[in-house]
Amino acid sequence: MKTFTTIAELRAALAEHRRAGKTVGFVPTMGYLHVGHMELMRRAREENDVVVASIFVNPLQFGANEDLSKYPRDLARDQAMLEAGSVDYLFAPGVADMYPRPMETVVDVPTLGSELEGSVRPGHFAGVATVVTKLFNIVGPDRAYFGEKDFQQLQIIRRMVDDLAQPVTVIGVPTVREADGLACSSRNVYLTAEERRAAAIVPKALDEAQHLVASGVSDVVELEKAVTEFLASEPLAKPEVVAVRDPETLETIETIGDRPVLLLLFVRFGTTKLLDNRVIAPKSASFAKVA
Ligand SMILES: Nc1ncnc2c1ncn2[C@@H]1O[C@H](COP(=O)(O)OP(=O)(O)OP(=O)(O)O)[C@@H](O)[C@H]1O
Numbered sequence: 001m002k003t004f005t006t007i008a009e010l011r012a013a014l015a016e017h018r019r020a021g022k023t024v025g026f027v028p029t030m031g032y033l034h035v036g037h038m039e040l041m042r043r044a045r046e047e048n049d050v051v052v053a054s055i056f057v058n059p060l061q062f063g064a065n066e067d068l069s070k071y072p073r074d075l076a077r078d079q080a081m082l083e084a085g086s087v088d089y090l091f092a093p094g095v096a097d098m099y100p101r102p103m104e105t106v107v108d109v110p111t112l113g114s115e116l117e118g119s120v121r122p123g124h125f126a127g128v129a130t131v132v133t134k135l136f137n138i139v140g141p142d143r144a145y146f147g148e149k150d151f152q153q154l155q156i157i158r159r160m161v162d163d164l165a166q167p168v169t170v171i172g173v174p175t176v177r178e179a180d181g182l183a184c185s186s187r188n189v190y191l192t193a194e195e196r197r198a199a200a201i202v203p204k205a206l207d208e209a210q211h212l213v214a215s216g217v218s219d220v221v222e223l224e225k226a227v228t229e230f231l232a233s234e235p236l237a238k239p240e241v242v243a244v245r246d247p248e249t250l251e252t253i254e255t256i257g258d259r260p261v262l263l264l265l266f267v268r269f270g271t272t273k274l275l276d277n278r279v280i281a282p283k284s285a286s287f288a289k290v291a
């Protein structure tokens with residue numbers, strides 16, 4: 001695997017492949033890789049001739065009081081993992097490579113981006129849409145891979161690509177989980193041992209919601225309240241967003257009918273915020289509750 005830090009070097013390397021008619025798969029990340037990221041790499045490897053990963057902790061998507069400076073970083077470890085995952089190129093620019101001067105241009109998807117996680121992280125999704133557009137322009141991928149764990153991000157990127165006719169196919173990859181069901185996330189390392197044990201309540205709350213829907217709960221306010229109470233049964237869990245929405249538009253809904261619904265959770269443990277979600281198909285009667 002070759003690592004490049006400048007846009008020009010990466011473009012030069014990829015131009016040769018493009019001339020030879022090779023397809024390029026791209027996996028953007030903020031690094032501190034885990035098995036969830038490696039599943040995205042595996043899919044990209046399976047479906048493309050050339051695989052490019054990026055590691056860039058993007059300042060544009062962090063609020064003033066967020067964890068930009070303490071975001072976990074370990075480039076050598078990440079490089080070894082990517083090498084083992086047969087990734088061809090790593091693009092790991094510094095902030096000055098990506099933003100040699102303050103960005104004047106912003107890509108915003110304001111309605112989808114102000115909902116849910118956007119309501120507690122104002123400006124976050126404009127920072128994501130802007131950097132992803134710039135990364136797409138640098139890499140020129142045929143396919144780009146994003147995790148369903150960041151469901152709102154995935155839908156915003158899908159909408160952005162569609163609205164702007166960006167020439168890339170966006171592929172969503174199912175969430176990879178730890179043994180107790182907690183979604184793998186770089187930020188899990190912030191959790192204390194006690195918080196880490198408590199965090200297992202998050203996937204259990206998704207199971208609980210699915211169980212409630214299967215047993216006939218169709219009122220969204222009732223379901224959101226029940227899930228919030230379920231989460232609050234764990235004293236260390238502070239639910240910030242518990243929302244049932246339309247999976248595509250993220251619009252609010254009142255009643256669960258025949259169509260699948262998205263349940264999105266944003267739960268704080270101490271200073272660490274964890275995201276999770278599930279698309280619940282109301283008619284899936286065969287669901288067995290996980291103890
Ligand atoms: N558990 C997971 N399963 C599948 N994809 C994942 C998982 N965790 C992250 N991803 C995806 O990897 C890509 C890069 O994400 P990122 O580097 O922010 O990792 P992260 O673990 O989500 O970090 P953070 O803890 O900061 O949210 C995103 O598309 C994200 O959705």
Ligand SMILES: CC(C)(CO)[C@@H](O)C(=O)[O-]
Nearest residue numbers: 028029030058128131150
């Ligand atoms: C897509 C992304 C790499 C943009 O910085 C980031 O938001 C992430 O890691 O999910």
Ligand code: BAL
Nearest residue numbers: 030061062124150153
């Ligand atoms: N995983 C999404 C990137 C972020 O939280 O900033």
